[in-house]
Amino acid sequence: MNKATLFLTSLLLFGITACKENREAHITRLVQEWSGKEIQFPEHPVFTIQGKDTIEAPTDTLPYKIVVYVDSTGCMSCRLQLVRWKEMMATLDSLAAGKTSFLFYLCPKDLHEMQYILRRDAFRHPVCIDTTNAIQHLNHFPEEDNFQTFLVGKDNRVLAIGNPVHNPHVKDLYLSLISGKKISTQAPPATSVQLEKSEVELGTFSRKEEKTDSLRITNTGNHPLVIHDVVTDCGCLQAQFDKRPVSPGKDLLLRIVYRPDQTGYVNKTLRIYTNVEGGILTVRVKGKVE
Structure with a gap:
């Protein structure tokens, strides 16, 4: 297990110390399993703006990709957090511009609801509405939301796993790996x-x-x-x-x-x-x- 994987494992375990040991072992196993694994992509994905205007797929020539997969389970708006993804994109653009592409593969139950969410949150980044769930059939991603987002390198191999908009510690890790700078939310002395x-x-x-x-x-x-x-x-x-x-x-x-x-x-x-x-x-x- 490399240093980044070890660090990520500790971050994902952070805050769940009250959980049973088998939960911690499960998280460690998932991180180990996906570290270095190659993500497979559908051959002819269709990307659109807000589910309507077809556009070319985001560039494949950048050093990093953040791959976001959201299936049809549960509340799509709750899991997507598009406003926070816009903030994440803006942060990366200011910290390490031109180094990362964002690939959103969404598999909604209701296309109209999905389009409404994209419009409501003014999200104009290309997304692939994957109605056949093709990317999941190719990769068999974990079921947990926290393990359906990946930072991958140019060779499509996983460098880190975890959702940076759900966990600021994972966000720091992504920013550190992409920028090559140590990004850390150092906690000041505790207060009450x-x-x-x-x-x-x-x-x-x-x-x-x-x-x-x-x-x-x-x-x-x-x-x-x-x-x-x-x-x-x-x-x-x-x-x-x-x-x-x-x-x-x-x-x-x-x-x-x-x-x-x-x-x-x-x-x-x-x-x-x-x-x-x-x-x-x-x-x-x-x-x-x-």
Whole structure:
């Protein structure tokens, strides 16, 4: 196992220390299995802009590719997180421009819903809507969401596995490998916080209505509070906040924005990566869309 693989394994295990040993062994096995493995691509993939305008496949001549596969299981918007992918692309463009292509292979249950999500999130990067699930038949990707995104080299062999928009530590790894620079979210000294609430209730509202709320986080410790990232489990849920460190005794206001993409009950999660013991604060967001 090479150094990058060892490092990635430790990142993927980070935060699941309460899990059983067999879960950790399973993750280690998957990372070992896919490290250096060649990704196979369909011979004639069709890429489109927002599921309509056909376009040439992204260039195959760049040193790196990030391959994103999303199957039809569960909530497509939740798993895609297109807004965060746009942020990831912008970060890479500023850090290591012209080195990485992004290949999105999507296998949705509902094409119209997929087109709606692409339009809603103003995502204009080419995607392959793989209605026959051809890329999965060729590769037999793992079932877990966290193991369906890959950083591959020019020879299409896997350099790293993990979803950088779901885990800031995996994001740091991808950025480090692509840029050749050490990128690390170094945690400052730990502090303590008081959450105004651990559950945000949005109430009942229309599908056409954008719902907002806020969450106050008070730094009750002796060191500055630093929010490294806020990760949601749905592209329809976003968090906005001031990224400057929060002094002891001061507050941070986290603004929560929910843009519904379907009716029904809302039960989402915000994971706040910060310098508290354990590294993560978890907040539930609930409501009902009619």
